[in-house]
Amino acid sequence: MAEPLTMVATLKYHGVGVSFVSRGIDTPDKSARQLVTINGMMDEQYLVGLGDKVRRGQEGRRGASYLPDVPRARGLARIAKA
Numbered sequence: 001m002a003e004p005l006t007m008v009a010t011l012k013y014h015g016v017g018v019s020f021v022s023r024g025i026d027t028p029d030k031s032a033r034q035l036v037t038i039n040g041m042m043d044e045q046y047l048v049g050l051g052d053k054v055r056r057g058q059e060g061r062r063g064a065s066y067l068p069d070v071p072r073a074r075g076l077a078r079i080a081k082a
Contacts, residue, residue: 004036004040005033005036005037005040008027008032008033008036011027012027020036020039023035023039025039
């Protein structure tokens with residue numbers, strides 16, 4: 001989360017303004033630093049939740065033997081029985 005703030009501070013030092021169009025944040029505004037911090041925290045929480053969902057989905061797929069690291073035969077027994 002500190003990366004956007006560091007980037008904005010470095011660019012501001014060199015006289016470059018940053019505009020986050022999707023969030024509606026413009027760095028010359030006085031509240032830009034707080035908005036970047038808050039949005040960074042929300043984005044980080046979203047990524048943590050997304051990672052949890054992906055891991056949970058992969059665990060479910062492994063339990064159903066859809067991933068290659070499962071030692072059981074995958075699919076061949078099902079086709080032969082049909």
